[in-house]
Amino acid sequence: MASISPSIAVEAAVPGVAEIRANVVRRRRWDIVFAVVGFLATSVGVVTLLALFVDLVMDGYHRLTPDFFLSFPSRRAAEAGILSAWVGTCLVMMVTAAIGVPLAVSAGIYLEEYAPRNWVTTLIEINVSNLAAVPSIVYGLLALGLFVYALGFGQSILSAGLTLALMIMPVVVVATREAVRAVPHTIREAAYAVGATRWQATRDHVLPYSIPGIATGVIIGLARAIGETAPLITIGALTFIAYLPDPPISTKPPFVSFDWLWSGFTVLPIQMFNWVSRPGTAFHANAAAAGIVIVVLTLAMNGFAIYLRYRLRKRITW
Amino acid sequence: MKFALFGGAAAGALFASQVAFAAPEVKIDGSSTVYPVTEAVAEEFQKAKKGAVRVTVGISGTGGGFKKFCRGETDISNASRPILAQEMEACKQAGVDYIELPVAFDALAVVVHPQNNWAEVMTVDELKKIWEPAAQGKITNWKQVRPDWPDAKLSLYGAGADSGTFDYFTEAVVGKAKSSRGDYTASEDDNILVQGVSGDKFALGFFGFAYVHENPGKVKTVKIVNPKTGKPVEPSMEHVIDGSYQPLSRPLFIYVNRKAAERPEVAEFVEFYLVNGASLAREVGYTPLPDAAYKAAWARFQERKTGTVFGGVPEVGVQIMELLQRELKS
Numbered sequence: 001m002a003s004i005s006p007s008i009a010v011e012a013a014v015p016g017v018a019e020i021r022a023n024v025v026r027r028r029r030w031d032i033v034f035a036v037v038g039f040l041a042t043s044v045g046v047v048t049l050l051a052l053f054v055d056l057v058m059d060g061y062h063r064l065t066p067d068f069f070l071s072f073p074s075r076r077a078a079e080a081g082i083l084s085a086w087v088g089t090c091l092v093m094m095v096t097a098a099i100g101v102p103l104a105v106s107a108g109i110y111l112e113e114y115a116p117r118n119w120v121t122t123l124i125e126i127n128v129s130n131l132a133a134v135p136s137i138v139y140g141l142l143a144l145g146l147f148v149y150a151l152g153f154g155q156s157i158l159s160a161g162l163t164l165a166l167m168i169m170p171v172v173v174v175a176t177r178e179a180v181r182a183v184p185h186t187i188r189e190a191a192y193a194v195g196a197t198r199w200q201a202t203r204d205h206v207l208p209y210s211i212p213g214i215a216t217g218v219i220i221g222l223a224r225a226i227g228e229t230a231p232l233i234t235i236g237a238l239t240f241i242a243y244l245p246d247p248p249i250s251t252k253p254p255f256v257s258f259d260w261l262w263s264g265f266t267v268l269p270i271q272m273f274n275w276v277s278r279p280g281t282a283f284h285a286n287a288a289a290a291g292i293v294i295v296v297l298t299l300a301m302n303g304f305a306i307y308l309r310y311r312l313r314k315r316i317t318w
Numbered sequence: 319m320k321f322a323l324f325g326g327a328a329a330g331a332l333f334a335s336q337v338a339f340a341a342p343e344v345k346i347d348g349s350s351t352v353y354p355v356t357e358a359v360a361e362e363f364q365k366a367k368k369g370a371v372r373v374t375v376g377i378s379g380t381g382g383g384f385k386k387f388c389r390g391e392t393d394i395s396n397a398s399r400p401i402l403a404q405e406m407e408a409c410k411q412a413g414v415d416y417i418e419l420p421v422a423f424d425a426l427a428v429v430v431h432p433q434n435n436w437a438e439v440m441t442v443d444e445l446k447k448i449w450e451p452a453a454q455g456k457i458t459n460w461k462q463v464r465p466d467w468p469d470a471k472l473s474l475y476g477a478g479a480d481s482g483t484f485d486y487f488t489e490a491v492v493g494k495a496k497s498s499r500g501d502y503t504a505s506e507d508d509n510i511l512v513q514g515v516s517g518d519k520f521a522l523g524f525f526g527f528a529y530v531h532e533n534p535g536k537v538k539t540v541k542i543v544n545p546k547t548g549k550p551v552e553p554s555m556e557h558v559i560d561g562s563y564q565p566l567s568r569p570l571f572i573y574v575n576r577k578a579a580e581r582p583e584v585a586e587f588v589e590f591y592l593v594n595g596a597s598l599a600r601e602v603g604y605t606p607l608p609d610a611a612y613k614a615a616w617a618r619f620q621e622r623k624t625g626t627v628f629g630g631v632p633e634v635g636v637q638i639m640e641l642l643q644r645e646l647k648s
Binding site for chain 2: 072073074075155233236237238239240241242243264274276277278279280281284
């Protein structure tokens with residue numbers, strides 16, 4: 001600053017330049033103001049997450065022993081664990097992914113590649129976007145009537161997986177469409193030019209190129225589903241369950257069993273919620289430990305999505 | 319891989335409408351207030367049976383639990399209040415008979431800050447004056463409750479409107495369930511209320527007994543004048559058991575499906591509940607019934623006497639032994 005000050009006197013003699021300079025300074029100031037505000041706004045999110053996580057870790061880390069993962073719920077806080085909860089969460093997520101992802105990806109590709117541009121398609125698109133904003137409990141009520149009673153699936157892992165599959169569908173549909181739309185048109189045209197059908201162009205070109213984007217959507221959807229409590233309580237998730245569903249794979253023929261789909265279940269957030277509301281700090285430590293597991297799972301899934309996107313993008317060479 | 323799984327799931331759905339489990343199962347759902355007791359019993363029962371019987375417990379709330387129970391989906395329903403008239407009707411239409419068994423007491427404590435040296439004793443009328451809907455925005459000072467109490471702002475902490483605790487407190491104090499002033503700090507989580515009261519010298523709050531025991535020194539309990547005897551009663555387990563701590567204590571129930579009770583695993587579970595209920599209830603911070611009450615309940619179960627003694631109308635201030643001797647209606 002000091003070095004340029006002598007020149008100011010010279011320039012001050014020319015009114016036009018001084019005015020411009022002042023103008024620039026004023027505008028620069030706003031630039032800095034916004035940068036600071038923006039930084040603070042961003043920090044709020046990061047700091048909050050960090051503070052919450054640190055708080056959880058302080059309360060719960062001492063409970064994160066192998067026993068905690070291998071024990072069933074108990075009235076004694078020190079003996080209680082999350083075995084049935086994490087197994088339940090994993091099984092429900094498996095059903096959710098196995099059913100929600102193919103449906104949502106197909107729907108997304110259809111809407112983007114096949115559907116004619118008319119009012120029906122527009123209506124469907126608006127509906128899909130709106131579904132993403134529907135409160136999760138509404139999905140629970142729908143599922144209670146449809147899956148639990150009308151289709152007779154009962155209060156089972158299957159009903160829960162289907163419910164969450166419905167819930168993540170809009171997110172995955174939107175992500176799929178974005179990803180498919182990002183594939184340049186020239187790729188499709190090149191495929192058509194050599195005589196490929198629309199399905200061939202989609203399968204061999206559009207889909208492989210859009211997988212990074214789709215995978216991100218899928219994992220964000222699953223990360224949202226993993227923390228859901230309300231719709232699962234609505235369809236009758238249990239809280240105390242001290243046995244595991246029948247294993248999907250056995251040593252006896254036919255080796256694969258789907259009995260677990262019909263089993264009752266509980267999931268991590270429900271177990272955590274139950275512990276939070278109990279008297280006694282020992283249960284709160286359990287809740288915090290279960291919270292750490294959920295947060296780490298969610299972060300790990302998001303991290304995996306980023307990694308996947310990075311890896312798969314590198315493979316695309318056009 | 320995923321498509322194969324999807325296909326498999328669809329095939330599974332076609333072939334197995336409802337696969338029977340190898341191990342017999344006892345299905346329980348209902349009140350979250352009764353949950354800790356039933357959870358403890360289920361845990362011990364499964365241990366005693368070495369995993370040969372599966373017990374599951376859900377928390378849909380008393381009302382949600384009865385809905386499932388009257389559709390015949392559960393074997394036992396946890397209830398923090400007696401079955402209501404419309405629920406009796408639903409059960410009757412579905413052909414579900416039930417055996418009503420009290421299993422423990424739930425008691426609410428009125429609490430103040432440990433340094434509060436004026437509110438030693440309160441009457442139900444004073445509580446009503448504070449909590450009734452008409453008090454909203456009007457009763458805001460301790461002096462307004464009793465003239466010789468300090469001229470200081472009265473800060474209130476209580477259960478949120480979705481909890482059974484709220485229903486019960488309003489029923490017992492105001493005289494009508496869910497009827498309360500709205501301008502108080504409400505939380506479904508009693509731990510939040512403990513923190514609130516312990517950090518505010520002029521606070522008054524109410525929550526379950528167990529939370530007082532778990533937080534010694536943080537809050538002080540208020541003696542409540544029993545409206546029948548006119549004597550102030552210290553909130554304690556023994557006063558709940560002898561029936562003098564009224565109207566803020568109530569029995570908790572399990573309702574057993576009469577047909578399900580034919581199954582040996584359900585009958586054994588109920589027996590286990592009534593034999594070990596006292597010690598397990600105490601362990602999870604609840605007040606057990608007097609021994610005679612468990613014996614009377616066991617006799618009622620053995621004779622498979624169905625129906626309710628309340629006739630569909632909840633009551634405040636009932637004596638447990640008198641309840642067990644009343645005539646059952648269905």
